[in-house]
Amino acid sequence: METNEGLEAKTLFAHFQRIYPGSFEDGQLRTFQCRVKTWRGTEGPGREVYFPQVHVPGRLSQSDFTDMSKLQISIGGQSFDHLIYHFVLTYSNWETGTVCFSESFESLSAGLQKSLWKLGGVPEQHQTDRLSAAVNKPGCPVKFV
Template sequence: MSGSRITDQQVRLYMNHRKHHPQKLAAAKSGMSERTARRVEHEAGLPSQQPRRYWRSRPDPFADVWESEVVPLLRAAPKLKAITLLRKLQEDHPERFPDSMRRTFERHVSQWRALEGPNQEVFFPQTYQPGARGLSDFTHMDKLCVSIGGIPFNHLLYHFVLAFSRWEYASVVDGGESFQALATGLQNALWQAGGCPREHRSDSLSAAFRNLQEEEDFTVRYAALLEHYGMQGTRNNRGMGHEYGAVKNMSQWFSTTPHRLSR
């Protein structure tokens, strides 16, 4: 195939076929062109033993227009396709840059984007296995301005999500973050889900502790709760929205997503 380096195995195969067949047929049986076969016969050693060429074997056809015409267009509109830029050069310089130069020009554009183009977004996809992880979090619902009889109802929502299926459960918490709220919400979520994930992840609940003793007490009771349901526990200081990737604000989810709250 044009543009692909032949392998040591192809060369060995070619030399075996060459003992009994003409050069053209031996090359075809080995998956290489006849021109490559002629080069193989004149070279000493296998392809892996040959030094790779990192220099140009012919003059760059775009050298005198690259910095003056192409780069300014790329900097002004980095998302322009290489074929669009080539068409612009063909209009400005008739018969100078035929379509046969397209692949060469595309390599120039790709190299420029890699070395000098705008920074690319880095994305690390998160993959989950069925039944592997569940996540719990609390969020304040003050932005919804809920009131009962004209009196503001200051409350939280407990939110549970199965990471793989995106199955969700939410319940109202009349009070602050606490072990009781977490245990009740988690237990009801697991009952409705009909099973337990292998791992449960929650935020650090730092707002729930007034001192170190309370935090240590929570840790012991939390570990006992997870042991009862046969789950491993981890903490997530960045909040569930960061890992879940669906919404970062539970009040946004509550106001825009059809849902059903269990009483």
């Protein structure tokens, strides 16, 4: 069952009836099926979880920063370490990017503004990650009052 996830309990039960004649009666099939189902749910291989998403035109855009330093880009022999602010419309996958040098509120604001000007409109909603660097100054802990 670990190597063949598609194997049905009924097939296994028939196999055991052939190998061990007289040990398993037809009336035990339902109990065996329940135990196989329980084993698959608790001990069996993990299953991929998929949440279908429905995207509507003009409703949602998303953005994030991507660190480009692993590409080892150089200009004039000097390392060009930078980030890309990436903006995408979730329905059409229309996208654009802006070079920036920090994951800050200023970079987010500039990247979003350039993206919206290039798009020529504004979607109903925009999502981005928490961007802790954009709301917390380094060395300044968050205080809740």
